[in-house]
Amino acid sequence: MLVLLAVNPSDYEQKYPEDPYGKEFEPEARVWKVYMDEAEVFDMELTEGWKDTVDVLLVFAGLFSAIVATLIGVSVQALQPDYLQVTVAILAELVAIQREMASGNSAAGVTPSSLSVDTLPAPTTGERWVNGLWFTSLAFALCTALIATIVKQWIQKYRAFTFGSTMDQVLHRQFRYMGLNSWRVPLVVDTLPSLIHISLFLFLAGLALFLVPL
CATH class of the missing domain: 1.20.120 (Four Helix Bundle (Hemerythrin (Met), subunit A))
Structure with missing residues (x-):
């Protein structure tokens, strides 16, 4: 009857063979392998x-x-300054001036827009x-x-x-x-x-x- 013995990953004496006497700190010694397994x-x-x-x-x-x-x-x-409002106000003023001039009246009667770049409200x-x-x-x-x-x-x-x-x-x-x-x-x-x-x-x-x- 064949008996298979599973290797316990935590049993390092079973997992890694014992080092020869005097070679316990060689580059491939068991202590380094145990360290790497634990570190992993x-x-x-x-x-x-x-x-x-x-x-x-x-x-x-x-x-x-x-x-x-x-x-x-x-x-x-x-x-940011809302230049669109200024543009709309200027266009409305220009339309009013053109209407006054088309009617034969003086453009001086058109009330200037109070909205300009300098008068825009601050944030x-x-x-x-x-x-x-x-x-x-x-x-x-x-x-x-x-x-x-x-x-x-x-x-x-x-x-x-x-x-x-x-x-x-x-x-x-x-x-x-x-x-x-x-x-x-x-x-x-x-x-x-x-x-x-x-x-x-x-x-x-x-x-x-x-x-x-x-």
């Missing part, structure tokens, strides 16, 4: 959570930025606040998308395959892990949701001010 599990759990967070934020930031940019395209017109405080909040919200959303993209590149570089002996792979992996901590990548990933929350809060505040006069 640790890195998988660490980076998969980051990837899920970053992917969700990238999608949300992209859609949210498109919505904010569309509304900014409408609201920013309130900050209200509310309009300035709405645009300021929305522009700031868009900036936060774009910064979130940019940082999330950079984090995704960091993750890809961190998980990239390395060549060489098992000991060399251990050294490369440890070097990359120390780099992640030096650049505060865990803190950066944890901060990304806060940035998008601030962006959403600013947008809602601007939307409330935008809807007040309606």
